[in-house]
Amino acid sequence: MKHIALFPGSFDPFTAGHLNILKRALTMFDEVVVAVGINQDKRGFFDMDKRIDIIRQATAGLEGVRVIQYDNLTADTCRELGIRHIVRGVRNMIDFETERSIADANRRIAPEIETIIIPTAQEFAHISSSAVRDILKHKGDYSAFIPEGVVL
Numbered sequence: 724m725k726h727i728a729l730f731p732g733s734f735d736p737f738t739a740g741h742l743n744i745l746k747r748a749l750t751m752f753d754e755v756v757v758a759v760g761i762n763q764d765k766r767g768f769f770d771m772d773k774r775i776d777i778i779r780q781a782t783a784g785l786e787g788v789r790v791i792q793y794d795n796l797t798a799d800t801c802r803e804l805g806i807r808h809i810v811r812g813v814r815n816m817i818d819f820e821t822e823r824s825i826a827d828a829n830r831r832i833a834p835e836i837e838t839i840i841i842p843t844a845q846e847f848a849h850i851s852s853s854a855v856r857d858i859l860k861h862k863g864d865y866s867a868f869i870p871e872g873v874v875l
Contacts, residue, residue, distance in 0.1 A: 726751075728808040728839065731758040731797045735768050736855055737778045740847035742870045744812035745788065747841055754787045755810065761794040768856045769875075781870035798833035809838045814848045 728748055734741060734757070748755045759774050761767075769777070775790055782788045793800045797809060809829065813819045819840065826838035843850075850868050858865045859875065869875065 725753045726808075727754045727756060727804070727806050728752040728810045729756050729758050729797065729801050729804070729806045730810045731760055731793070731800070733762045733767070733852070734759050734774050734778060735852050736774060736869065736875065737781055737873075738847075738850045738852055738855055738868055739870050740812065740814065740843045740850040742781050743844050743847045744810065744841050745782070746785070748810045748839070749785065749787050751839070752787070752808065752810075754789060756804065756806065757782070757788060757790045758793050758797070758800055759790065760797070761792075768859070777869075777873055777875065780873045783872070796832065798829050798836055801836050802833060807836055809836060811838060811840050812843050813840055814843050814851070 730745060730748060732741070745755060745757065757778055759771065759778065771792055775792065778790050801807070801809065811822045811826070813822050822840050826840065829836060829838060855865055855868045858868065865875070
C-alpha cells in the first residue's frame with residue numbers, strides 16, 4: 724500500500740521553505756500531493772496556472788510529487804483522493820498555533836485523517852509567501868527566497 728500525503732496551501736508563490744517541507748515529507752511518504760487551494764479570503768498575486776507552473780518548476784526531477792488544484796475543504800479533498808495524512812509546515816510558534824487549530828478542525832471533520840506538522844529548517848524560517856510578494860511588488864531581488872531554477 725502506497726503512503727500518500729496531501730500538502731495543501733495557496734502557494735502564492737511556492738517558496739524555498741515550501742520546498743524544504745515537501746522534500747522532508749517525501750522521506751516519510753511514497754507520494755506527496757501538492758494541493759494548490761483557492762483561498763476566498765486572499766486575493767491571489769499569481770493566477771492558479773502560474774502557481775502550478777512555479778511548483779512544477781521547483782519540483783522537476785523530484786520523484787513522488789503530484790500537483791493538483793482544489794477548491795473545497797482539505798479533508799474532503801483527502802477523502803476524494805483516499806489520502807489519510809495532511810502535511811503542514813510551520814516557521815514559528817504563531818504558525819504552529821494556527822496550524823494546530825486547523826488540524827483540530829480537520830480532525831473533528833474527518834477523524835480518520837491525521838495532520839503531520841513539520842517545522843521548516845532554520846535557514847528558511849524567515850521566508851514567507853507574503854514577503855516574496857512584497858519583494859516582487861517593489862522589484863527587489865527575490866532569488867534567495869524561491870527554489871533554485873524557478874522563473875517567476
